[in-house]
Amino acid sequence: MTDKRIDHFKTYREESSASSNTFRDETAPLLAESLALIHLLRSNMQEPVNQASLFDNCLILRGLAQWHDEEDIFCLLQNINRLLEPVAYQKMPLDNEALDLIDAGFRQIDSAVAQ
Structure with a gap:
């Protein structure tokens, strides 16, 4: 993870800790944004x-899953991360099959978190 991504995670973690634990x-906001990004990617x-x-959202979500000991969700995010x-x-565009899997x-993560 680059320094920028680490800083982003720390900032997000501090902001979210202040409002909820x-x-x-x-x-929830990152999952909603990620699903919206997938929708945008389908059109372009x-x-x-x-x-x-x-990709950045996936890394932050993975960090949060690890922080909260959400092992099943962490594993799902690892799989998504491999696709991303x-x-x-390498700046390769996503193909439809990868996008479907992502x-x-x-x-799946969104529905697990909503329960």
Whole structure:
């Protein structure tokens, strides 16, 4: 994780800790944003900014899952992260199959968090 991403996670963690301490409250905005980004990517597959934002969200969510000992969600985010790494580091566009898997993963996490 780059210094910028670490700083982003620390800032997010401090801001969310000030307002709430539950995993659901901390992750709900990021999950909603991630699902919105996936929707945007479906309409424009070549959008590198949205892909990078999705990757950053995944890393922050993964950090929060680890922080809260949410092992099942952490594992799902690890799988999503593997799909997003080539996009982030090699600037490769997502294909439909990868996007479907990422979408399904985030929806599974969203429903687990909502329970």
